[in-house]
Amino acid sequence: MKYVDWxxxxxxxxxxxxxxxIVAKExxxxxxxxxxxxxxxxYTKGRRQAITVEWSNLRLIKYTYEPNSKSIVFEEILV
Structure with a gap:
């Protein structure tokens, strides 16, 4: 989250x-x-009529290796 802020x-x-x-095996x-x-x-958005907005666009991505196809498969962890 510090990187997102930066x-x-x-x-x-x-x-x-x-x-x-965030991409990880587990x-x-x-x-x-x-x-x-x-x-x-x-955070607030707008200058004259400021509105409050919530950001929560962080996605957790899990990967696995498929030896038969020799490929990496990505799957989003839904919360």
């Missing part, structure tokens, strides 16, 4: 332009539970 400050200044991915149950709790940012 990208927002350095490049976009708007969280709605950011899609974040995710513990703790990580899956924490994703929905701490992988959020609340």
């Amino acid at each position: 990208v927002n400050q350095e490049y976009s200044n708007s969280y709605d332009m950011i899609e974040a991915f 995710f513990s149950n703790e990580v899956i539970e924490l994703k929905s709790k701490i992988a959020k940012r609340v």
Whole structure:
């Protein structure tokens, strides 16, 4: 999330332009539970009529290797 914050400050200044991915072979149950709790940012958008928006565009991607096809298969962990 620190990297997401840095990208927002350095490049976009708007969280709605950011899609974040964590790719790993496995995710513990703790990580899956924490994703929905701490992988959020609340920010204001607009100048004259500011609105509050919540960003939660972090996706957990699990990968497996298929030896028969010699390929990597990606699967999103949905919370």
